[in-house]
Amino acid sequence: MILVLPDTFPRQHSRYLLDMLFVKMGFKAILLHQEAVMATYSMAVQTGCVVDIGAQKISVSCVDDG
Secondary structure, three states: OEEEEOOOOOHHHHHHHHHHHHHHOOOOOOEEEEHHHHHHHHOOOOOEEEEEEOOOOEEEEEEOOO
16 A cells, blocks of 8 residues: 655644554555655656645745656
8 A cells, every 4th residue: 555645744743644554454564755855746847846825825835856
């Protein structure tokens, strides 16, 4: 399973989510990636500046060497 987390996702929430997936749902392996890194991978570039213009906030993430 591949789990894509938002760039500003709280660590406590990700820990709870992983605990739920491993313990309660029985997954054996999970690949975690941040949203900005996956966006640059999908465009086949190693470096970039990802700007997320949401409804309530704007976030800027710079990705260097994937």
